[in-house]
Amino acid sequence: MDPPAHAARRPAPMPTDPSDPSAVPGRRTLLRTGLATGAAAATGLASPAPAAAAPSPTATPADRVITLTGELPTGAPDFVYLPVEVPRGVREIAVSYGYDRPAVPAGTPGNSCDIGIFDQRGTDLGGRGFRGWSGGFRSSFSISATAATPGYLPGPVDPGTWHVVLGPYQVAPQGLTYSVQVTLRFGAPGPAFAPHYPAERARGRGRAWYRGDCHLHTVHSDGRRLPAEVAAGARAAGLDFIVSTDHNTSSSHGAWGPLAGDDLLIVPGEEITTRNGHWLALGLDPGQFVDWRYRSRDGQFPRFARQVRRSGGLVVPAHPYCPYVACQWKFGYQDADAVEVWNGPWTYDDESAVDTWDAQLAAALREGRDWLPAMGNSDAHSDPQPIGSPHNVVLADDLSRPAILDGLRAGRSWLAESAAVQLEFAATGHGRRAGIGERLTVPADAPVDVELTVSGVPGGTARLLTDEGQLHQETLPADGAPATVRWRTTASLAGYVRAEVRRPRPDGTPGKGNSMGPDLPWGPMAALTNPITLHLA
Template identity: 80%
Template sequence: MCGNETCQHPDQEHGQPDRRTLLRGGLLAGAATALSLAPLSFAAAAGTPSGGTTTQTVTGHLDTGAADFVYLPVEVPRGVRQIAVSYSYDRPGVPAGTPGNSCDIGIFDERGTDLGGQGFRGWSGGFRTEFAISTDQATPGYLPGPVRPGTWHVVLGPYQVAPQGLDYQVQVTLTFGDDLPAFTPQYPPLRAAGRGRAWYRGDCHLHTVYSDGHRLPTEVAAGARAAGLDFMVSTDHNTPASHGIWGPLAGPDLLIITGEEVTTRNGHWLALGLHPGEWVDWRYRSRDHAYPGFARQVHRSGGLVVPAHPYCPYVACQWKFGYQGADLVEVWNGPWTYDDESAVDTWDSRLAEDLRAGRPWLPAMGNSDAHSVPQVIGLPHNVVLAEDLTRDQVLAGLKAGRSWVAESAGVQLEFTATAQGRQVGIGDRLAVPADAPVDVSLTVSGVPHGTVRFITDEGQLHQESLPAGGAGTVVWRTTASLAAYVRAEVRHPLADGTPGQGNTMGPVLPWGPMAALTNPILLGQG
C-alpha cells in the first residue's frame, strides 16, 4: 500500500508498456483501435482513516500511429469516496505544417468500456488536466456518483502525435471514506410558455465549461435570452454532464433542450433532443460502421441527428460518414466563412439530387457553436415553425424543414409561393401543374443594402437588391417545369459595398456574407 505517498508504476521498458494488448475487438468491439496498459492496483482501505488518500503515477511513451484510445485500468478497492486523476504530456517542437502532440482524457467506471455501454463517467477532451468524481459532485464534464469497487479505466485519446512521439504521465489519487449525499440532477422541463403555432428562434449548438467552453451554463442561458431566442440546445462534447444543471435556468421564456456534440475521429455530429442524462458514444471512425447504430439510438429517443460543420478544416472535424440516417445538416456554423459556402453548395446539390430521385430531402440548419467570448450566441440561429414551444414540436418543425436561418433576431423574413389560389411556406410543397404560374415572394427586413437571391435546381434564377433601409419585398414568377424547388438567400454586400459578383473564379467570395437562408419550397406534383 502506498498510503499518502506517490508511487511510480514500474511496468515500462524503454519507454513502452511491457504489458499491452492492441484491441481490434473485445474491449471496443466494432470501434476504433485501442491500447490497454497494465493495471494500477490499490490496497484495500483497511486501516486508512476517513479522508486518507493514496496516489500512484504512470508514465509512458506513444509513437506516431498510436491507437486512437489508450486505456489505463485502475483497480479500485472498497471504501473509496473519490477518485481524482491528473495528466500531462510533452509538446516537442515540430516543423511548420506538422501536427504536434494533443491528447484528450476521460474515464469509465467498473461497468466497463464497451462501445455504447453503461460505464461512461466523463470526458473533458483536452480542455482540463485534472478531474475528480465523488457521489455528491464531479468536475464539469464528469458524472457524480458512487466510486464503486472494481476495474475503472482512465482513457487517453492521443488524436495527434508528433514525429518524436508523445510522453505522458497519469496520476490517480483515491480518497477513502463514506459516501456523501448523492447529487440530485435538475433537468429542464420539456415545454415553455409558447404562443401556439408560431415561429420560434433557437440556437442548437452551444458549449459550456462542461466541455471546452468558457461560459458557465448561467451565462449561456443569459446569452440566449439576450439574443432574443425562444429555445436553445445544450451540446457539450461527448458528455451529458451538464444536463442536470439546466433545470433552474430554463423558464417560461426559454425552452432548454438536452443534447450532445458527438466528436468522432471522422467528423462531429449533433444529437439533439436526447433524454436528459443520455450519453452517445464517439469512439469510432467511419470504417468501423458504428455510426448508424448510434444514429438509431438518438432516433429511438425521439431526437435528431445533424452532421455539424461538415467542411471544418481542423483535424477530425470534416464529415466522413455520409448523410444516410441524418435528419438535417448544419450548413452555417458561426460567422460566415468559406467553410459555410462549401457546405451550402453541397447541401443544395444534394437537395436537387434527392428530389430528382424521389428521396426525402435533407433540411439545412445553422448554429453559433459558441464556446466563449467573443463568439456570439445566436449567430446564427434557426427560426422554426412549431405547433408550440415544446421539445417535441420544435424538433418536429426542424426535421420537416419548416425553418430558416438568421444571423440575428434583427433579421425578419417571410417566404411563400402562391398559385391557383393556394399559398405555402418554407418546407412545404405547392402541388400545381407544371405550367401553372407560381409567384414566389420574399419579405425581409434588417439587412441594409442586402441582396436577395432565389435559387432553384437550375441555380440562381433571380437576384434583387434591397434598399438602404434593409427592408423590402421581392416577387418572382416561375413554374414547376422550371423549378423543382425555390429557396432564398439574403446576403450582405461585399466589403467594397458591391452586392456580389455572381459566378467568379476570383480571390473573394462570390457573394457577401449570409444574413438569412431558407429551406426550400417544393413545386409541382412531386
C-alpha cells in the same frame, strides 16, 4: 466560426487552473482539442499495475496515489485504456495528467492527448461505464457521489476496475510520453447528487415561428461560459430555445433546470466529436449519453444515429467542411436528419456546405427521396463569440421539445444572422399556397408566384434559387426597411425554390464578394431558407 475565424488549430496548452473557465483557448482551437474519437480498441502499449488491495476495514487509510506512465508511438490507437483498481471505501477519485511536447519540424503535428474516464461497468462502446470526458481542455478532474468536475458525472465511486482513457489524436514523430496520477480519497460517500433537468416545454404562442440556437458549449466541455451565462446570452439574443451540445458528455444536462423558464426552452443534446467529423445529437432524453469512439470505417455511426432517433432526437452533421484535423464529415448523409450548413460567422467552409446541400437537395427531389433540411448555429464557446449568430427560426405547433424538433425535422425553418433579420417566404399557384419546408402541387404549366419579404439587411441582396441555380435577385433598401421581392415560375421549370439574403461586400458593392476575400461572388449570408418544393399535379 469565430475570431480569429481561420486561425490554425494548434493543440492548445492546458489551463494552469483547470477549474477556471477563463483559462481557455479560442473556439477554432477548441474544435480540435475537444476531439476524442476513433476505434474503441484497448491497447497493450500502456498497462500499469493495478492499485494495491483494499485496506483493512479496521484502518482509516490515507489518500492513495497511483502514478501511471508510458510512451505512445506514432500510430498509437485512438484510445488507450489505463486500468485502475478502486477498492471499497473510496469517497472520491481524482485524476491529473501531463505529457511531453517535443519540438517538431514545421508542418508536422505535435503531441496532443485528451483524457476521460470509465467506471467499473466497463469501456464497451455504447456501454454504461462512461463517467466523463474533458478532451484536452483540463489537466485534472475529480468525481464523487456529490459532485464532479464539469464534463464528468457525479455518482458512486464503486469498487472494481476503472479505466482512465487517453485519446492521443496527434503524436509527434518522437512519440508521446505521458504521466497520469490517480488519487483515491477514502471516507463516507456524502449525499447523492441530484440533477435538475429542464422542462419539456415553455410558454409558447401556439403554432408560431420560434428562434433557437442548436449548437452551444459551456464549461462542461471546452467553453468559457457557465450554463447561466449561456442562458442569459440566449435571452439577450432574442431566442426562444437553445440546445445544449457540449462535446462527448451529458454532464451539463442536470444543470439547466433552474435556468430554463416560461420564456426559454432548453433542450438536452451533445456534440459527438469523432475522428471523421462532428455531429449534433439534438433533443436527447435528459442524462442520455451518445458514444463517440468510432470512425467511419467501423460502421458504428448508424447504430448511434438510431439511438438518438429512439429518444425522438435529430442527427445533424456539424460544420461538414471545417478544414481542420478530424472535423470534416466522412460518414455520408444517409443517416442524417438535417445538416448544419452555417456555423458561426460566414466562411468559405459554409459556402461549400451550402453548395453541397443544394446539390443533394436537387438529387433527392429528382429521385423522389426525402430532402435534408439545412440548419445554422453559432457554435459559440466564449466571449466575444455571439450566441444566436446564426440561429434557426422554426415553425412549430408549440414551444416544446417535440414540437421544435418536428419543425426542424420537416424543414419548416429558415436561418437568420440575428433576431434583427425578419423574413417571410411563400409560393402560390392553382389556388394553393405553400410556405418554407412545404410542397406545392400544381399542374405543370400553372403559374407559381413566389414572394419573399425581408427586413433588417440594409443594402443586401435577395436571391431566389431553384435546381437551375439563381434565377432572380434584387437589391434591398439601404435603410433595412421591409421589402418584398416577387417572381413567377412553373413546376415544369423549377423543382424547388429557396431564398438567400446576402450582406453587401465590405466596400459597399452589392452582390460582389464578401469579407473572406474578393474572389467570391456574394457577400456574407444574412438569411437562408429551406426550400418550397414544387410538384406536378
